Amino acid sequence: MTESQLDPEQLRAVIARELTGARQRTALLTDSVDEADLVRQHSPLMSPLVWDLAHIANQEELWLLREVGGRDSMHPEIDPLYDAFEHPRSERPTLPLLPPGEARAYGHEVRGRVLDLLERATFTGPRLLGHGFAFGMIAQHEVQHDETMLITHQIRSGAPVLAAPSPGPAPADAFRLPAEVLVPGGPFTMGTSTEPWALDNERPAHTVQVAPFYLDTTPVTGGAYTEFIDGGGYDDPRWWTEAGWEHRQQAKLTAPLYWRRDGGQKNGQWTRRVFGREEPVRPDEPVVHVSWYEADAYARWAGRRLPTEAEWEKAARFDPATGLTRRYPWGNADPEASLANLGQAFLRPAPAGSYPAGAAPCGARQLVGDVWEWTSSDFGPYPGFEAWPYKEYSEVFFGPEYKVLRGGSFAVSAVACRGTFRNWDYPIRRQIFAGFRTARSGEAETA
Ligand code: AVJ
Ligand code: FE
Numbered sequence: 001m002t003e004s005q006l007d008p009e010q011l012r013a014v015i016a017r018e019l020t021g022a023r024q025r026t027a028l029l030t031d032s033v034d035e036a037d038l039v040r041q042h043s044p045l046m047s048p049l050v051w052d053l054a055h056i057a058n059q060e061e062l063w064l065l066r067e068v069g070g071r072d073s074m075h076p077e078i079d080p081l082y083d084a085f086e087h088p089r090s091e092r093p094t095l096p097l098l099p100p101g102e103a104r105a106y107g108h109e110v111r112g113r114v115l116d117l118l119e120r121a122t123f124t125g126p127r128l129l130g131h132g133f134a135f136g137m138i139a140q141h142e143v144q145h146d147e148t149m150l151i152t153h154q155i156r157s158g159a160p161v162l163a164a165p166s167p168g169p170a171p172a173d174a175f176r177l178p179a180e181v182l183v184p185g186g187p188f189t190m191g192t193s194t195e196p197w198a199l200d201n202e203r204p205a206h207t208v209q210v211a212p213f214y215l216d217t218t219p220v221t222g223g224a225y226t227e228f229i230d231g232g233g234y235d236d237p238r239w240w241t242e243a244g245w246e247h248r249q250q251a252k253l254t255a256p257l258y259w260r261r262d263g264g265q266k267n268g269q270w271t272r273r274v275f276g277r278e279e280p281v282r283p284d285e286p287v288v289h290v291s292w293y294e295a296d297a298y299a300r301w302a303g304r305r306l307p308t309e310a311e312w313e314k315a316a317r318f319d320p321a322t323g324l325t326r327r328y329p330w331g332n333a334d335p336e337a338s339l340a341n342l343g344q345a346f347l348r349p350a351p352a353g354s355y356p357a358g359a360a361p362c363g364a365r366q367l368v369g370d371v372w373e374w375t376s377s378d379f380g381p382y383p384g385f386e387a388w389p390y391k392e393y394s395e396v397f398f399g400p401e402y403k404v405l406r407g408g409s410f411a412v413s414a415v416a417c418r419g420t421f422r423n424w425d426y427p428i429r430r431q432i433f434a435g436f437r438t439a440r441s442g443e444a445e446t447a
Contacts, residue, residue, distance in 0.1 A: 202420040
C-alpha cells in the first residue's frame with residue numbers, strides 16, 4: 001500500500017504510526033546510555049548522541065512547524081548549532097549544545113505540536129503537504145539518524161547496552177542456492193515518479209539499458225572474505241585501484257573494521273566486536289564494515305567486479321515476466337519481518353540465503369535489508385533531477401567523490417527503505433553497516 005492510495009484519515013494514521021515508531025527507536029538508542037555517554041564524542045566521524053537527539057527535533061520543527069505550519073522558530077539561538085552544514089561532526093562536541101534533559105524536552109515539545117498540526121492537516125495545497133510528504137520526510141529523517149546513532153553505539157567502547165535476538169539459521173535451501181543469478185539484458189525503468197515519500201535523488205523514473213549480467217545470489221560472507229584475507233588479498237596491489245592501494249597502505253588495513261585475530265596469533269580465529277561483545281566471525285553471515293576500496297579489491301581478486309547502481313536496481317526491481325519494475329524485490333507489498341532484515345530487530349545481518357520470501361525475480365536474496373551494498377557507481381543525479389525540498393539533502397553531495405550504496409541494512413527502518421532508495425558515502429568509510437556483492441558481465445544475447 002503506498003501513501004498515494006490512502007484517504008486522509010488513513011494517511012494521518014500511517015504518519016502518526018511512523019513518527020511514533022521513529023521516536024521509540026530514538027528513545028531506545030538514547031535512554032540506554034548514561035548522560036556522560038550521551039555528550040561524549042565516541043569518534044570524530046560521529047556527533048555526540050545528544051547532538052543527534054536535538055537535531056532530530058530541530059529538523060522536525062523547521063520542516064513541520066515552520067515550513068508547513070507557518071510558525072516562528074521556537075529557539076532561534078540554537079538553530080545554527082543543529083544545522084549540519086554549519087558545523088562538521090568533529091566540531092560538534094565543542095558547541096554549547098542542549099544538555100540531554102533539555103534536548104529531550106525540546107523533542108517532546110516539538111512532537112506535541114506536530115501531532116496537533118497533523119490532526120488538522122488536509123494534505124492538499126502546498127506541494128510539501130501532498131500525500132503527507134513533509135511528515136514522511138521527517139519520519140525518514142529521524143530513522144536515518146537512528147541508524148547513525150546505532151553506528152555510534154557500535155563504535156563506543158564500554159559495557160554493552162543494546163541486546164537483540166539473533167536471526168535464525170539460514171533455511172535449508174540456502175545451501176543449494178547457485179552462487180550467482182542471471183539478470184537479463186534490455187531496458188528497465190529505474191527510479192520513481194510515483195512513490196509519494198521518495199526523496200529527490202530517487203526521482204524521476206527513467207529508462208536505462210542494462211546489458212545481461214550475473215550477480216551473486218547473496219552478499220559476500222565473512223567466510224568468503226576470510227579467504228581473501230588469508231589469500232594475501234590485502235598485500236597484493238594487483239587487486240586494488242591506485243587510490244585504494246594508497247589508502248590501504250596509509251590506513252594499514254588488514255581486515256574489516258572491528259575484526260581481529262584471536263590472541264593476535266597469525267593463524268588464530270578471527271573475532272569481531274559487535275555492539276560491545278567480542279565474538280567469532282560467523283562464516284555464513286554477510287561481511288559488514290568494509291570500505292568501497294576493500295569491496296572493490298575483493299571483487300577483482302574473485303575475478304569479478306562490483307555491480308553498477310543500475311544493475312543493482314534492475315536485479316532488485318525488474319520482473320521479466322511482466323517487463324515491469326516493482327517497488328521491492330518481492331513485489332509491491334510493504335516490507336515485513338518475513339521479507340527482509342530491517343529496523344534493528346536484530347543487531348546483525350542474517351545468514352546468507354535467508355529470507356527466501358524476499359527474493360527478487362532473478363533469484364537474488366537479501367537485496368533489501370541485512371547490509372548496505374556498495375555499487376561501482378558515483379553518486380549523481382538522474383536525468384531530470386530537481387532538488388526538492390532542499391539542496392542539502394543530496395544535490396550538494398553529487399560527484400565522483402561519493403559512491404552509491406543500495407538496499408539498506410539491518411539498521412534501516414522500513415519507512416526509509418525502498419527499492420529506489422539511494423545512500424552514498426566516501427570510498428574509505430567503513431563504520432557504516434556496509435557489505436557488498438559481486439557481479440560479472442554476461443554474454444551478449446544473439447538473436
Ligand atoms: C543519506 C545517510 C547519507 O546521514 O548524511 C540525515 C542522511 N541527511 N540528515 C546522512 C541525512 C540529513 C544522510 N545519508
Ligand atoms: Fe540530519
